[in-house]
Amino acid sequence: MSNEKPVQPEVDQEIDLALEKALGAPQAPPAPYVYDYKTSPNRQVVMPKTVPLSGLNAYLAEKAALEAAEEAKWQKAQADYAAAKAKAEAEGAPEPKAPVRVQPKKEPDLTVPVPSEAKDPDLLRLMALLGDGVEEAFEQSGELTCQVARERLLETLKLCREDAALKYEMLADETATHFPAAKDFAFSVVYHLTSISRSKRLRLRILIPEGFEPQSAVQVYAGANWLEREIFDMFGIRFQNHPDMTRILCPEDWEAHPLRKEYPVVGWGQRDVDFREDRSGMLNRIALEKAGQLGINLKRPKAE
């Protein structure tokens, strides 16, 4: 960072000198500007190990696994019984009790809505139009969700907006999630579409790995501009062809992206602000710049 610092104009240096002379402080405030979050153990981040990304496939897989476990248990119980019976016969002891298979309760659990096959005409139409571009489509408690291939996102959005049978005119929200344990699909970007004319809502989502840059939705929905800036600010996902890919909530010289799972609640980005002897915050800025921390997030991270 330090060896590629741009050459400062002389005026800046003069101001610098004048400030140093006036305040008699060659080294700007000695206070640490960034908290060392590693020294306080209760500030450490515990990374979640699970991948709680819900969906029809995940639900079915989970159900199948449960059933298989149940079956294996039953098989083992039967084998145990057979062995015990043979042993009892050989020794002339009374026969052991036969195992009873526990039947699952008939009553469905109504409290948790489970995902089900896509039956809604909108989802069916999307599946017909996109073919294998749709990775997964399901309904859950009346909400439509469609997971599309990340390369075909823009096409899907255009379809949703312009197709006469879909007509989703509005992007109500765009957000993202981070589940670091799922390596190749650690992030998901979620689009909540609303059709005002048809009073319907649709959720689109794409799964992306770390460092993938999805296409910006701004060309289709102009309202995505600030939403995507927020996603970049909070998760560090950059969008291709976005008109202004800068931070929107955090200060521009902020470090890292706060809504990532590896971000400690307190620590990164926090700094001691004490302007009392530094009335305009000038020394602070100079110190930040000297430490190479000013505007670090305005630069693009280098490709590994």
Added chain:
Amino acid sequence: MGMREPSIVENILITTKVEKVLNWSRATSVWPLSFGLACCAIEMMAAGAARFDFDRFGSGIFRASPRQADLMIVAGTVSYKMAPVIKQLYDQMPEPKWVMALGSCATCGGPFDSYHAVQGVDKIIPVDVYVPGCPPRPEALIYGFMKLQDKIMNSSLADRYREVFEPVE
């Protein structure tokens, strides 16, 4: 040895200190800066409105410009992005000026022990009165304000001068 009879001049004049007159005039017309950061600002608005009526203390005139204000009521969460702005507003207020930290956010960070919140506005600017609560009721704000009036009434010009002009260690 009775008390001395007041002279004619003393009957028609009240003698006092210049300082006292100044303090009295300052304490009874403290103009706050209209400036709210979060939920606590709603309570500040309530305090200014008809029911609680901040005007009774001569301080209901919320000024829109820091150059006309005497009191900065920091009502709400101070984020790192907002901190330099608050500092600048404070610097633009003319002396003598006072600061009141309203609510636990402004006094100590409150519920936001988190990456974005400055843990108390006193990290940036000197605070005269702290009002705890999340949010404090308008009565609490008024009580805090009366405490500030006490402080102003008891302040001396010399102290103020020292505070402002002596270098900070």
